[in-house]
Amino acid sequence: MLVIEKMNKTFELGGGTFKRAIRDLDFTAAKGDFVTIVGSNGAGKSTLLNLIAGVYAPDSGNISISSTNITNLPEYKRAKYIGRVFQDPMMGTAGSMSIEENLAMSIKRGEKRGLKLGVNGRREQFRTVLKRLDLGLENRLKDQVRLLSGGQRQALTLMMATLTAPEVLLLDEHTAALDPKTAARIIELTKEIVSDNQLIVLMVTHNLQQALELGNRTIMMHDGEIVLDLFGPERENTSVDSLLEAFSRVKKERFLDDRALLA
């Protein structure tokens, strides 16, 4: 259970200007929820994810996961609850280290790290895990990650983010930097991994089709607020067009730029 209550976050842009990125936001997601998040640029989607992950502290409000209040925990201490995949495929792995070393690091997510050898005795487990990706990485355990393609790195990141089954998985446009074919493969993997583990998934996307197809719930953000929360039959009857319409209704004006961007 992920609960966010009355959260606010304002950024100072300098020169006395401020941006209210998140306004009095309330949000609750239960175990097994796969929530897609849509909204135009600057709507607060990434800020929301960063606040949950602890990159910034909120100005006010509370965040709790499984009734543990994590509002004041630093980012590194939240890691045991939260797995993350970033938009940039380079962001989620250490390029100068080998595949097995990257996996060894992620297997100790949020735990104490000691003076035991990191990889020893885990290679079989790593091979099994990598086989699922179906990318042949199980035979390249000792290869440096920087030798992999963006798609392979993103697949590895996804695996690493979920290896220890965190309670919450945050996906921030994790397919946006990939070519369409690779992106589709990563989405397939996301589905597989999510259905295997009972997680709360929050996924930011700019692809409305994807937003409606994936998961069981879609929220739309605008100007730091959740303006639309779709689930159940209502969501099933929503098409990309009606979502776009809802979008422009919300903004009370036509945003041709956004239409072009989102369609």
Place this chain on the structure above:
Amino acid sequence: MSRLLFQAVCRNMLGVWGTPLEQGLVYGILVLGVYLTYRILDYPDLTVDGSFPLGAAIAATAITKGIHPIIATFLGFFGGALAGTVTGFLNTKLKITGLLAGILTMTGLYSVNLRVMGGRSNLPLLRESTLVTMFQDRFGFEWGAILLFALIVVITKLILDYFLHTELGLAFRACGDNERMIKALGVDTDLCKILGLALANGLVGMSGSLVAQYQAFADVGMGIGTVVAGLASVILGDAIFKPKGIIGATFAAIFGSILYRFTITIALRAGFAATDLRLVTAILVIGALSAPRLKEIPFLKKIIESRRSAKLEDEVEKREALQLIGSEKHASD
């Protein structure tokens, strides 16, 4: 005393303090420290210029006070580690940029080092029993120091190799590679950096305390240029051995250190004055660091490209020849 005089004469004959091999090994410990910060943590740490003489000052003072040289050497390690901790604290908690944090610690350490040595700028160890004299008494003058330093540098390398493959060591390496990622995996990156700087400067301090015992004095000015010499060694080792993985890289760092000392000796033989060495070192480092850029200078670019295309043509010819052979073979089949 006559032995020491002989020792001093020998060293003076070489123009620098001792043979390059001995120096390469004893400074190799320092180079491992520089490797940790520069290559693994990706942190240009200037603390080294202060923690090196700190280690020397602590060990020299301790030995003159009658403390056993082994303990004195470890005290040098802890002194250096403390200095590294200060730099790490300045950088991570007070948010002072990496370079400046190192410079501040280094500057402060100058005064600290003078204090440690009781207000004197030079502390001789001529009549004292040190680790170096102990080994020289045991294994002979020629091999004593080499054996001692080789032993310590190899042990240090093995410990580092092991450490960098432990769970903690992996996290430490990721700290320098991708800070955001390892933070998302639950590692306190601030603590990681502080520990790394402490460990690296500990090695530097230990190297300093051994150098003091080796040259039989500690001097407040002995740290100047240490960072650059350390960098030169790391870069030299990398360029020649092109190591893959940690075990190769620590090996390359030590051999880089030895090669660097040989280079310096050659430079001296070639007629450079001892006072020119720092300039030689600086130019060496500039050359190595700018090598990728040098390729873009039009004049050099032409040379490199003409060579490359010549190589390519060779390759194409070879391949064509092979294909020809292949097709002939095919025809004959």
